[in-house]
Every structure is written in structure tokens, then in C-alpha cells.
Amino acid sequence: MSVGDPGFPIPVPDQDTRPFWDGCRRGELLIQRCGACGKWLWQPRPICSSCQTPDPTWTQVSGDGAIASWTVLRPPTLPAFAAMVPFVVLLVTLDEGVRLLGYLVDDAGRVLTTDGGAEGVRTGRRVRLRFHDQAGTILPCWTLAD
Amino acid sequence: MTRPARTVRHRQAAVVGIHALPFSKSIGMTERRAGALAILGALADAGLEVADVDAMYRFVWENTTEMEMARILGVENLRAFGEVDYGGGAGAPTIAHAAIAIENSLADVVVCWRARNRSSGGRPWASQLHAVGQDQFERPYHIVRPVDGMALHTRFWIEKYGWQPEDLGRVAVTQRQHARRNPAALMQKPMTMDDYLASRLIADPLRLFDCCLETDAAMAMVLTTAERAADLRTPPAYVTGFGMGSGPQMTAMTFFYGEELGATPSRWVAPELWRNTGLRPADIDVVQFYDAFTPQIPLGFEEYGFCKEGEGPAFMQSSACPLYNTSGGGLSEAYVHGFNLLVEGVRQVRGTSTTQAPNVRHSLVTSGNVVPTGAIVFSKEPW
Numbered sequence: 001m002s003v004g005d006p007g008f009p010i011p012v013p014d015q016d017t018r019p020f021w022d023g024c025r026r027g028e029l030l031i032q033r034c035g036a037c038g039k040w041l042w043q044p045r046p047i048c049s050s051c052q053t054p055d056p057t058w059t060q061v062s063g064d065g066a067i068a069s070w071t072v073l074r075p076p077t078l079p080a081f082a083a084m085v086p087f088v089v090l091l092v093t094l095d096e097g098v099r100l101l102g103y104l105v106d107d108a109g110r111v112l113t114t115d116g117g118a119e120g121v122r123t124g125r126r127v128r129l130r131f132h133d134q135a136g137t138i139l140p141c142w143t144l145a146d
Numbered sequence: 147m148t149r150p151a152r153t154v155r156h157r158q159a160a161v162v163g164i165h166a167l168p169f170s171k172s173i174g175m176t177e178r179r180a181g182a183l184a185i186l187g188a189l190a191d192a193g194l195e196v197a198d199v200d201a202m203y204r205f206v207w208e209n210t211t212e213m214e215m216a217r218i219l220g221v222e223n224l225r226a227f228g229e230v231d232y233g234g235g236a237g238a239p240t241i242a243h244a245a246i247a248i249e250n251s252l253a254d255v256v257v258c259w260r261a262r263n264r265s266s267g268g269r270p271w272a273s274q275l276h277a278v279g280q281d282q283f284e285r286p287y288h289i290v291r292p293v294d295g296m297a298l299h300t301r302f303w304i305e306k307y308g309w310q311p312e313d314l315g316r317v318a319v320t321q322r323q324h325a326r327r328n329p330a331a332l333m334q335k336p337m338t339m340d341d342y343l344a345s346r347l348i349a350d351p352l353r354l355f356d357c358c359l360e361t362d363a364a365m366a367m368v369l370t371t372a373e374r375a376a377d378l379r380t381p382p383a384y385v386t387g388f389g390m391g392s393g394p395q396m397t398a399m400t401f402f403y404g405e406e407l408g409a410t411p412s413r414w415v416a417p418e419l420w421r422n423t424g425l426r427p428a429d430i431d432v433v434q435f436y437d438a439f440t441p442q443i444p445l446g447f448e449e450y451g452f453c454k455e456g457e458g459p460a461f462m463q464s465s466a467c468p469l470y471n472t473s474g475g476g477l478s479e480a481y482v483h484g485f486n487l488l489v490e491g492v493r494q495v496r497g498t499s500t501t502q503a504p505n506v507r508h509s510l511v512t513s514g515n516v517v518p519t520g521a522i523v524f525s526k527e528p529w
Contacts, residue, residue, distance in 0.1 A: 009277045009285035017282060042403055043283055049395070068407060071297035072350040073288050078272065081288050089287050091298050091402055099403050101287050115350070123305055139286055 007080030008135050017044045019058045024138040029063045029129055031098055032056035042098035063129020063140065065094040067122065070104070072115045080135075088116045090142050092127055102141040105130050109141060119144055158528055159245035159256075160375040160382035163192030163368030164489045169332050169480035172266040173362035178210045180364030181261030182218050188366035193379045194255060199368075201226035201253030203243045205236040205260055205483060215259070226252040232398060234436055234514030235411070237484035238522040242388035244369045245522075254370060260485035261364035269360075280397045293357055295399040296439045296516060297349035302408050303441055304351060306456070311351075313459035315342035317440040318355045318477055325474025328500040332359055333478040356440040358476035365485045367492070372528045383495035383524035386425065386508065389418030392518035399516050410515040412449035419521045420451070425508060427452045430523070432468050432494045432503035434487035434511045437475040442515055446470075450512070450521070472501035487511050488522070495524045 013021045023030035032041040034048035034056045047054050069091040077085055088104035103111045104121060109130040112119065127142035165187030167173065167180055189195060196219050202212035203226075212227040226247040230236040237260075244256040269291070277285035289295055303309060319339055325331035337355065345354040375382035391414030395404030401411070420426055427450060435446035444458025452468075453461035461467055473479040473490040480486050491511035493499045512521040 007275075009275050009281070009288075009290065011282035011286055012276050012278045013282065014278070043280055043397070069298045069301045069402070071294065071301065072347070073294070074347055074349070077288055078290060089289060089294070089298070099407070101284055101289055103287055123301070134286060137286055 007078070008137065009078075010137060016046050020044055023058070023060070024131060024140060027131055028060050029140050030058040031061050031094070031096060033059045040096040040098050042100065061094060061096055063094065063142070064145070065092045065127055065142070067091070067125050067127060068093045068099055069123060070116065070121055084111055084113060086115045087111050087113060088121055090127065092142050100140065102139065103132055105132050105141040105143050107143055109133070111141070155249040156251065157249055158372040159248035159369050159385040160372050160528075161367055161369050161385065161492045161524060162375050162378045162380050162382055163188035163190075163194065164366070164492050165191050166330065166363070166365040166486070166489060169330060170265070170362050173263060173364070177261040177263055177364070178214070178218065181208070181210050181215060181259050181366070184261060184364040184366035185215070185219065185257050185259050188257070188259075188368045191380060192368045192370075194368060194370070196220055197222070198255040199257050200224065201244065201247050201256040203228050203230070203240050203247070203256065203258050205229065205240055206231040207233055207236065207483065208260060208262075210261065226256070232514070232517035232519065234438055234483045235517035235519035237436070237488055237513040238388060238511055239390050239513065239520040241367065241369070241385070241488060241522055242390065242520055245385040245388065248369060248371055254374065256369045257366060258369070259364070259366035260482055262482060263362045264481060265360045265362045267362075280400070284400055289400060291349070292399055292438060292516075293349045293352055296441070297352045298400070298402060299408060299516070300351055300439070300441050303445070306408060307458075309444070309459060311343060312339060313444065314356055314440040315339050316459070316462065317437075317443045318342050321437070321471050321475050321477045324472050324501045325478035328473050328479060331474040331479040332361060333474065352439060358438045358481040359478070361480040361482060363480050363482040363486070365482055365489055367488060381496050383492040383509070384526070384528045386523045386525040386529065387419065387423030388520060388522040389415045389420075389422050390518070390520035391415035391418055396518055401516065410445060410449060411517070411519050412446065412512065412515040412521070415512075415519055415521050416450045419523070423523045425523060430468060430508050430510045431506040432472060432509050433470045434472070434475065434491045434509075435470055436484050436487065436512050436514045436519070437471055437477050438481070438514060440477065443470060445515065446512055449515070450510070469501060469503045472499050472503065484513050491522075491524050495526050
């Protein structure tokens with residue numbers, strides 16, 4: 001991992017999660033899928049929780065999905081985020097069925113300063129994957145698809 | 147209807163001592179000292195002494211270990227001890243472990259306590275910048291505070307069940323009314339629905355008055371056998387039963403990665419509670435639902451089976467709804483990881499609450515429903 005601004009929380013990968021973060025740095029969203037039963041798994045784990053087969057396969061996905069829920073971060077936040085508020089964090093259900101968090105970003109991956117109103121953020125809207133560089137940490141994020 | 151079969155146990159536990167130091171924003175002493183004073187107060191309430199204590203259970207998040215507390219107090223030997231994890235989920239399970247030790251003759255006098263300088267000691271998440279485990283996929287986006295995860299759930303519940311802002315506001319206003327009858331409660335200022343609706347958004351859709359307080363507090367509870375309780379000076383609050391549960395694919399505070407969005411661990415605790423107690427919701431006379439945030443109250447009524455899913459806010463306006471969070475709870479009395487709810491549940495059995503429910507036979511207390519959690523029933527009469 002690159003060393004991020006110490007003001008932002010920094011992911012600390014371990015053996016079970018490092019492929020995900022390495023994928024982000026290549027611009028790829030990798031999700032584990034069980035090679036035996038086909039179950040998509042999130043968060044990362046060493047064993048399929050559905051059939052207990054070890055070593056689910058890291059599989060690149062499109063990142064297409066829909067908003068399952070969302071919130072708006074407002075003051076008070078951690079100091080590193082103060083210049084960004086208000087901003088929207090989405091809970092996205094990928095088409096594969098797993099749910100991930102991510103900022104609402106523009107087409108270029110920049111975090112939008114918004115309460116979501118102008119963009120019409122609502123549950124069920126389709127989103128597309130983008131990546132956002134947060135002081136050296138490459139984070140999957142989402143932009144509205146339509 | 148046949149009642150669910152109660153788990154067979156050997157002897158019954160009862161709460162015989164409770165105590166709280168005055169709640170404050172800055173208690174001016176270490177958690178170690180406050181906890182020890184709270185324990186001594188609870189023993190004095192029961193008419194017991196340190197020499198009687200033979201077991202301790204605590205929250206994992208309690209900074210003073212049982213070993214250290216026993217050493218400070220001068221407990222000769224801990225015949226049983228243990229800790230329960232998951233923040234506010236640990237309350238009822240901690241008391242349940244104490245009861246289990248008594249029921250199985252591992253111990254005779256058990257102390258549980260919670261001392262937390264949560265106000266003056268700062269916010270535990272504010273300095274944790276290295277995100278490991280589940281946090282690495284959440285904290286970089288500022289899903290950091292308990293309110294952040296709860297907000298994402300609350301949006302889901304609002305849309306699924308059609309909750310109005312007033313449905314949550316009613317919880318905050320009601321609990322403030324309870325707090326204003328309780329001289330020990332920190333929040334004594336009146337709150338109207340307009341006050342609630344005007345309070346600022348913290349993490350949409352949650353407002354300031356949807357959130358619990360940040361408090362310095364120390365509270366303790368002493369349990370012993372029902373047999374020994376009969377000889378003590380306080381009216382016993384018998385532990386009729388309890389339940390615990392995690393639910394599937396659990397992540398603390400952000401349990402939204404599983405198959406079903408919105409179902410909390412309480413859904414898994416409830417059947418265990420009713421089976422273990424042999425009771426059903428209609429038997430419960432007063433409830434203390436864990437209330438770090440207002441949505442946990444209507445959900446509690448639904449998930450523990452007082453009403454159907456989605457009917458919580460309507461049920462809470464009906465005459466069938468029991469009194470809830472009668473001390474003011476985490477929203478308006480004090481936030482002590484729910485230990486104040488446990489103590490209030492005992493007061494209801496004793497008949498000493500400042501918002502006393504009439505003729506209490508069974509008093510339900512639940513713990514945090516966004517983490518692995520539990521619930522417990524204190525009763526006026528033994529099995």
C-alpha cells in the first residue's frame with residue numbers, strides 16, 4: 001500500500017484482503033467467488049461460507065449495481081474529511097448480489113460535495129464503478145449511471 | 147396455546163444489588179476508581195460485602211479487568227469470570243453469564259459493572275486511523291461513527307416501512323419526558339416534537355436527537371442465588387431467563403452485507419429469549435430497549451414480537467404498548483452501553499422507578515441490536 005495522508009483512515013490489508021486492494025490499484029474491482037458452489041462472497045474471507053471450500057477465487061466484476069441505501073456525512077466528521085462535507089456514502093448492491101460501500105463521485109472519480117438532492121440520489125438508482133484516489137489509497141466508488 | 151419449553155436449570159439467580167455514581171460529562175476520576183465505588187455501592191445496597199464476592203463478569207470494552215478489580219477490592223478468589231464483546235451488545239449477555247454461573251453452582255455472589263468515561267475520555271473511533279478487518283472497507287469512507295452505519299440502515303427501514311420523521315421523534319420526546327421525572331437523568335430540558343424536527347442532521351436521515359448522549363458513568367449490579375436473596379434486604383429481581391444471538395453474516399454496526407438487508411440480530415435473540423424464559427411478549431409489563439438511536443425502539447417492539455414487522459410506530463401509539471425506557475434511557479438519562487437500562491429494569495421489578503409501570507411481574511431489557519446481542523427478563527416472583 002502506498003502511504004496515505006495520515007488524516008484519513010487507511011486500509012491495512014492482510015493476506016486475505018490484499019488481492020482486493022491490489023486490484024483497486026490496477027483499476028479492477030475484484031470480488032471473491034467460490035470455485036465449487038459459485039457463491040459470491042463479501043467481505044473477503046479465506047473459506048466459502050456457503051460450502052466451506054477454501055480459497056474462493058478473486059474475480060473481476062463490472063461494478064455495475066444499484067443503490068441499496070445512502071447517507072450524507074455532515075459536520076462533525078474526522079478532521080481529514082472536513083473539506084469534503086457534505087458528501088454522500090452509498091451502499092451499493094452489485095449485480096452479483098454483494099453489497100459494498102463507496103462515495104458518490106462524478107464521472108472522473110471526484111467526490112461530490114452534495115447532500116444528494118441535486119443529483120436525485122435515491123434507493124434503486126443504477127450506479128457505475130469509478131475509482132477515487134484518497135491521498136494515495138485507491139477506493140472503489142460509484143457514479144450515477146443515468 | 148402451549149408455552150415454549152423453558153430451559154431446565156438447577157438454581158435461580160436474582161439481582162440483589164444495584165448502584166450508580168452520579169452521571170456527568172466529566173466524572174473527575176479514573177474508570178477503575180469509579181467502577182470500584184459503583185461495585186461497593188451495589189454490595190452495600192444488597193447488604194453484602196467484598197468477602198462474599200466469588201465471581202465477576204464484565205464487558206470486553208470495560209477497561210478494568212476482573213483480575214484488576216478483584217485485586218483492588220480484595221476479593222479472595224474468583225471462582226468464575228469472563229467477558230462479553232461487542233460494545234452495547236454485551237449488557238444483557240454479561241448479566242446472563244453471571245446468572246449462568248449461579249445457576250450452575252460455579253459461583254454464589256457475582257458482580258458485574260460498567261464504568262466508562264465516554265464523555266471526558268473522548269470518542270473511541272476518532273484516533274483509529276489504521277483500519278483493519280471489517281473496518282478497512284468502511285472507515286476510509288467515514289463510515290466511522292456508530293451513527294454512520296445506523297444511518298444507512300435507517301434509510302432502508304424508513305423506505306421499507308414508511309416511517310415518518312415524527313415516528314422517531316415520538317421516541318425522543320417520550321424518553322425526554324421520562325428523563326424529566328428522573329432526577330438522576332442528565333437531560334432535564336423539555337423537548338417538543340418541533341424541537342426534535344428542528345435538530346440538525348448528523349448523518350441523514352438521523353438527527354442529533356435521534357442519537358444517545360455521551361456520558362461519564364459507573365454502575366454495578368450484584369447477583370446471588372434466589373435462596374440467599376430471600377435473606378437479603380432488597381426485593382430480589384429474579385432472572386427468569388435470557389437469550390443471545392448474532393444472526394448470520396454479522397459485522398458490528400454495519401450488518402448490511404448479508405442476504406437480507408435490515409434484519410438485526412434481535413430477530414435471532416427473540417426466539418431464544420422466549421424459549422428460555424417460557425414467556426411471550428404479552429407477559430412483559432415494561433421494557434427497556436437498547437437505545438443508542440431512536441429507530442431501535444420501534445424495531446425492538448417488532449423484532450421481539452410485540453407487534454408485526456412494520457407496525458412498530460403504530461403499536462407504540464396504541465394502548466397495548468408497555469412503558470419503555472422509563473429512566474430516559476441512553477437518549478436522555480445517560481449512555482452507559484445500556485447498563486442503565488439493566489439497572490432500570492431491576493428498579494421496575496422493585497417498584498422504585500420514577501416512571502413506574504403498574505404491577506410489574508416481568509421486566510424486559512435488551513442490548514444493542516446492531517451487534518451480536520442479547521436480552522434478559524427480570525421478574526417479581528421466582529420460577
